[in-house]
Amino acid sequence: MHAHGERWRAPYACDPAASRGRLIREEASPTRSEFQRDRDRIIHSTAFRRLKHKTQVFVYHEGDHYRTRLTHSLEVSQIARAIARSLGLDEDLAEALALSHDLGHTPFGHTGEDALDACMASFGGFDHNAQALRIVTRLERRYATFDGLNLTWETLEGLVKHNGPLVDAEGRPFGRYGERGVPGAIVEYDERHDLWLSSHASGEAQAAAIADDIAYDAHDIDDGLRAELFTLEDLREVPFLAELLDEIADRYPGLERPRVIHELVRRVITRFVEDVIIESSRRLADLAPADADAIRRARLQVIGFSPAMAAADEAIKGFLYPNMYRHPRVMRIRREAEAVVRDLFGKFLREPELMPEEWRLDRERDDEPRIARRVADYIAGMTDGYALQEHRRLFDATPELR
Secondary structure, three states: OOHHHOOOOOOOOOOHHHOOOEOOOOOOOOOOOHHHHHHHHHHOOHHHHHHHHOEOOOOHHHOOOOOEHHHHHHHHHHHHHHHHHHHOOOHHHHHHHHHHOOOOOOOOHHHHHHHHHHHOHHHOOOOHHHHHHHHHHHHOOOOOOOOOOOOEHHHHHHHHOOOOOOEOOOOOEOHHHOOOOOOHHHHHHHHHOOOOOOOOOOHHHHHHHHHHHHHHHHHHHHHHHHOOOOOOOHHHHOHHHHHHHHHHHHHOOOOOHHHHHHHHHHHHHHHHHHHHHHHHHHHHHHHOOOOHHHHHOOOOOOOOOOHHHHHHHHHHHHHHHHHHHOOHHHHHHHHHHHHHHHHHHHHHHHOHHHOOHHHOOOOOOOOHHHHHHHHHHHHHOOOHHHHHHHHHHHOOOOOOOO
16 A cells, blocks of 8 residues: 555556646645545536536436436446556546546537537537536636646546547647547647647556446446337347346346346446456556556557457447437437527527626627637536526427437
8 A cells, every 4th residue: 555545556557646747736635645636626526516417318307317427427437446456557547537537528418519519610619528628727616726626737638638649749630630620728728738649648547438438338238228229139139248148047047137137237347347457468568668658658559458349349339329329219309409509509609698697708808709619618517407497598498308
């Protein structure tokens, strides 16, 4: 055990005592490591609490047991910590990144993000990773001496690079940012506090990112079955899931459906986590990184699935896309949710004085792009329920989203 209750770390783990620090210098805590402080600030943030009533796939009032952004983040955190612990990475940093990775999401899940991105097309677009950075560096206003949460470099780096590097070695955007470029919020912050946008993220950030994939696969199977969008028999289209279902049937013949579902979900998580630990251990042994930066500079990501399990992950997502995310019931609600976001954006852009006082700007001194970004910040921070409440306040008819 280390100071502040930290567990053993491998040489390639991020060390809070050697952190690159915070943009605004602060005195060290006598009782918590720097990454523990980051985690605690995230948990106590307003944006984190709002995740309780933000859609994952199903709108919050459709059922008490469907995942929300908050419960998803907690599940990602548990998986990320398990991976980090087994690989000798810093658990607290992995946990902080898992808990913060969805802070920038809008109400109504990816539907809300797509709608807000379309509304902001003429003003730089909308990206949830960039929005998470805005939240933790600007929009949270809790502390006496700075805006945002003043998180460490390592947490901000992992937050921005949740999906990997943003630019190549020459600084050219690629991947998801290849066509539209890196979002302005990230570029602006990077100019003040270089986040190494061309490198891979730390091992801890990679662990949080793959934990996100594992949690999605497992809980979307669970929620899809709960919503009766597909059946256990339908899941046999995926060979990996068929094998697990046969394993459960052989070991527990006649087991009732709810227990079969739970056994399936826990096996999905277990197999994926065990595979990541074995495969990542092999990659780490081959790379033999002397420090955390060696992982950042590696040619490929170090934390990942084996080829066989990567294929299983792809097959699960290939099943869920048409059978859940594009199911007619879900698509109908998506269309209604898109309309709510579009209506709110248009109304507030034309009449920003309709927003609460703390969100208003002086129209005489502020141009339309700046007002639009302010409107996007306001809408992105809404919970599902508050977005519908605002819509009812401003419009004659509001969909029920059921």
